[in-house]
Amino acid sequence: MHSSFAPTRRSSLNTSVPVDRARVLDTLVNNLQGMAYRCLDDASWTMLFVSQGCLELTGHGPEELVEGCVSWEELTFPEDRLRVRREITAATAAGRRFAVQYRILTSAGQVKWVVERGIAVADENGRTVIEGFIEDVSVRHLTLEALEHAELRYRHIFEHASEGIFQTTRDGRYLAANPALAKLYGYATPEELIADLADIERRLYVRESRRDEFRRLMEAHGEVINFESEVYCRDGSKIWISENAHIVRGAHGELICYEGTVQDVTERKSYQEQLERQANHDLLTGLPNRNLLGDRLDQSISRAERLGYFLALVFIDLDNFKFINDSLGHAAGDQLLVEIARRLRGCLRTSDTVARQGGDEFVLVLNDHYQVNSIISLLERVLVEIGRPVSLSGREFQVGASLGVALYPQDGGDASSLLKHADVAMYAAKDRGRNNFQFFTRELNHLADERLNLESAMRSGIEQDEFAVHFQPKVDHRRRIVGVEALARWNSPEFGQVAPDRFIPIAEETGLIVPLTEMILKKAFAAAVGWAPTHGHAIQVAVNLSPKLFLGEEIVSRIAALLREAGLAPERVELEITESVFLGDSERAVRILSEFKDLGVGLAMDDFGTGYSSLSYLRRFPLDIIKIDRSLVTGVEHEEELAMIARAVISLGQSLRKTVVAEGVENQAQFDFLRYQGCDEFQGYLIARPMPADEFRQLLARSGGQL
Ligand code: C2E
């Protein structure tokens, strides 16, 4: 077979060896896989030339085609003929190349996919012929088809899966999401989800750190399995999901994306939670049961051990529960237990535990108490709460309770001995006639008794006006009286003279501090109104304010009202506070102090040097006066360390432009030392002891204000 391609021409590829270009082409064409051809643009595609490849492609020898035994039109698969002709005709009409894919039938009846590429050209005689190349693409076609099918199948799975499927970037943007995922998160379509949820880290996870954790696991293991998180849906509701995902890497190991599935596990989660609750909580009251109590108690013990606080374990047994249960029936009994549980919970802080031990027994675990007194006042409140009437079946009933208390560490070092001893103490309470509490340690019961008595004596004492105010003068460096400190005094018919250090803490815990302070303020203001100025200066009156008063809202307006009623100028009053004011809600404390400033009263930091003595609040808060604590003054004249501290406090006060007052000055040496260091004012037995108002008035008159 000879080609009728380009005319033979000498080539100069190589100057020494002439190349027969026709032969090269011939070899090339005939060794190609596929068939080169030249044909007429007629109804049967009459072949003028076909290359050797024809045989392999069609099963017919080249001559069969060129001689017209079989036409290419016949070989073309019948259903494809029209399309092939249309495409080729369109291309040749436009004078461009064509490429068309179709099927042919071989001599053996086999169907092959071919691609034909060609172009219409004019031959040597000016006739339009088509030259081109046809190759077998059956294998590629099958592969593509298979791929297409596979893609279709996967797409089907992706689109119709019941699990959410996603691809995201590492920094948390969606590349792809399926309809199930969209639906899970409350979107109508995946496109909507991808457009809206642009920041997975902040928008999806309820706990922001969750995405970090996800990324960390991905980077460490290349995957996450059953990664459970709580997430927000589009409408703000929350669901629990479980994710399985892995990293998709490129050919060079570079991270392309994260890919994975998401399942809604909200129902399982809530079921699990419910099971856990049931295992650890009492069904009737919802309180922790014996199981959980054991855990909590162990935790509390290690906490108390670490922090050095008291831990109180309290056994509570209702006194006449059996009577109510028997006479009103179980439904009423249940109702009573639920109500008592609610009240107990209301008495405690969130860090404490109230558990139901079974029947009518409850257990309290009280954490972080640093003194027995605060436990006592809490238990008093518990008894009051339990004792309030309960309405059952339309009638009011009153129940009491017997409480037994064991303290860690003194009454037991572990949960079981504490429980045992609290139980023993509870029986002691029952023996004592019910509706009371007993400590396992006997001495504490005396303390509790005394406190209880002191408290009720105080209540009536306030009503009976047993409290008085004494005044202790403050002088300047020339011993001229500049002011007084008002100090509460209690002369109880039952207990005699009770020191403020004993009754103030009880007043603070029981809330009696509010009426007590009110009374002291009234008496102090009333007395101060009558004092004439000395040396041209009005005499200041200082009143101590308990930090507890800063918890209420009304302290500032109360004091303003009392000043008005007494007709005393606010500038004549100083309020002494202690550092513990700032321990709680310090923002709030600062706000209240500023309101006091606006009112016009002076503010003094009492007992400076005993607490935290943080310098920062001295600078930040509107304080006018620093009172150096007595413990720093006692011994200041001969102990170098105390002298140093006193010196530092005084110079600090001076540099912050505060008035520095020394309290508890008992001798001349102390006075001289402090005066020499620059202390502004002095208070103490050296100058005068606290005295009743009358006495102070006489002292003023007698001394002319100079002590
Ligand atoms: P404080 O505010 O630091 O009061 C000074 C205390 O030191 C007073 O004790 C006073 O009598 C005593 N004192 C004064 N000079 C000397 C001295 O030279 N030597 C000695 N050894 N003691 C001296 P008092 O009256 O027993 O009060 C004790 C604390 O009770 C007060 O300390 C104050 O924190 C509190 N307190 C007293 N009255 C009230 C009050 O009306 N309300 C409040 N919230 N607390 C008060």
Ligand code: MG
């Ligand atoms: Mg004071």
Ligand code: MG
């Ligand atoms: Mg003081």
